[in-house]
Amino acid sequence: MAEGAATPMPAAAEVREWVGAPLTELGGRKVGEVHGAYVDERSGEPAWLVVRVGGRRRARLVGVPLRFCAGAPFGVWVVQEEERLASAPIVDPERPLLREHELTICAHYGAGEEVGRAAEVAGRPEGSVTAVPA
Numbered sequence: 001m002a003e004g005a006a007t008p009m010p011a012a013a014e015v016r017e018w019v020g021a022p023l024t025e026l027g028g029r030k031v032g033e034v035h036g037a038y039v040d041e042r043s044g045e046p047a048w049l050v051v052r053v054g055g056r057r058r059a060r061l062v063g064v065p066l067r068f069c070a071g072a073p074f075g076v077w078v079v080q081e082e083e084r085l086a087s088a089p090i091v092d093p094e095r096p097l098l099r100e101h102e103l104t105i106c107a108h109y110g111a112g113e114e115v116g117r118a119a120e121v122a123g124r125p126e127g128s129v130t131a132v133p134a
Helices: 012-017 082-086 099-108 116-122
Strands: 022-024 030-040 046-053 060-065 069-072 075-078 129-133
Touching: 012 030, 012 046, 022 046, 030 075, 030 082, 046 082, 046 129, 060 082, 060 099, 099 116, 099 129
Parallel strands: 022 075
Antiparallel strands: 022 030, 030 046, 030 129, 046 060, 069 075
8 A cells, every 4th residue: 555545444334343342452452342333424424433441430432533443353453542542532322423522522532623534524514413323
C-alpha cells in the first residue's frame, strides 16, 4: 500500500459481527468489548464502535472512531491506548449522536474539524443528528 493511502473502512456487515468481541488496545492488552455501532445518519455507513471499557463496577460505554479499529483473529484491535479509551466521552447506544457530541468525541481522540469524521459532520447544522445506532 502506498504511503498515505487510506485503509478501507469495514463494511456494516463486518462491524455487526464484531459485537461481543474483545477489544485489544495498542499495547496488546484486552481493554473492553464491542457493544454496538453507530452509522452515519445520511449514508448509513458505519462511523463509530460503541465499546464497553472499565471493570464491572466502573464499566462505561464510549464511542471509538471506526477508522481506528480493525478486525483481527482475536477480536477487534484499536490503535489507541487504554487511558485514552477509558477517558473517552460516554455514549448512550439507544440514542442518536448529535453533531456537537460527535465533535467532542473526535476532539478527545485528537481529530480537529479539518479531518476525518469531524470534517464530515462539522458542516452540518448545529443540533442535528449525525449518527444513529446500528
